[in-house]
Amino acid sequence: xxxxxxxxxxxxxNHLKDLNRRSVYWLDxxxxxKTEPTTQIELTSRWSDLTRSKxxxxxxPLSPIWEVSKWALRAVPSExxxxxxxxxxxxxxxxxxxxxxxxxxxxxxxAVSSSRICQLAQPRRRQIQxxxxxxxxxxxxxxxxxxxxxxxxxxxxxKHDHPKYEGERPVCWPVSKAARNxxxxxxxxxxxxxxxxxxxxxGYDPYVVSWKARSANPxxxxxxxxxxxxxxxxxxx
Numbered sequence: 001x002x003x004x005x006x007x008x009x010x011x012x013x014n015h016l017k018d019l020n021r022r023s024v025y026w027l028d029x030x031x032x033x034k035t036e037p038t039t040q041i042e043l044t045s046r047w048s049d050l051t052r053s054k055x056x057x058x059x060x061p062l063s064p065i066w067e068v069s070k071w072a073l074r075a076v077p078s079e080x081x082x083x084x085x086x087x088x089x090x091x092x093x094x095x096x097x098x099x100x101x102x103x104x105x106x107x108x109x110x111a112v113s114s115s116r117i118c119q120l121a122q123p124r125r126r127q128i129q130x131x132x133x134x135x136x137x138x139x140x141x142x143x144x145x146x147x148x149x150x151x152x153x154x155x156x157x158x159k160h161d162h163p164k165y166e167g168e169r170p171v172c173w174p175v176s177k178a179a180r181n182x183x184x185x186x187x188x189x190x191x192x193x194x195x196x197x198x199x200x201x202x203g204y205d206p207y208v209v210s211w212k213a214r215s216a217n218p219x220x221x222x223x224x225x226x227x228x229x230x231x232x233x234x235x236x237x
Contacts, residue, residue: 077085
């Protein structure tokens with residue numbers, strides 16, 4: 001019994017004092033040193049195939065003709081294949097393209113048109129009827145075209161500047177003698193000084209009570225609100 005007590009009374013070894021400690025995960029005992037070689041992984045056949053580089057076929061075949069097998073030569077197409085091999089019929093209502101115009105004969109090419117045909121070939125001059133409250137007048141297109149051109153020229157003319165327009169102010173202008181010899185007043189000097197701004201709580205004393213708060217008289221409503229609720233007041237016997 002005494003031997004067990006003496007054994008338990010001995011302090012435990014502090015492994016944190018070891019200078020050659022290799023890891024921070026062991027504290028009770030030093031891990032055994034590994035003398036065996038590292039773990040070797042054996043690749044499967046599938047992994048070996050995946051590690052190989054792909055073969056890229058860059059060589060173009062010389063001839064596009066290939067040999068047809070005997071089974072393809074003896075094959076008999078089914079009814080479905082024969083149906084799919086038929087060309088598609090045109091849509092209902094489709095009409096073939098217009099035929100090319102027939103060549104003109106020599107007489108038509110050398111024909112000379114008469115004065116009547118030349119007169120009929122001229123475009124018809126349209127007249128616009130101007131509707132007014134008093135009378136209706138027919139005006140030719142040439143007169144309207146001249147008025148339109150004149151209106152376009154009028155709109156294209158740039159507008160003139162106003163008689164009182166003075167133009168842009170120059171960037172640099174001379175300073176008058178009165179402005180150079182002017183003496184600023186005390187008020188102007190005071191306004192030209194920058195405003196002194198304090199931080200949010202600079203010079204703030206939460207315990208200072210203003211004179212207005214000291215001399216204030218509470219109203220009847222404030223006194224009523226300051227009293228505790230009757231239901232919270234306990235009756236003293």
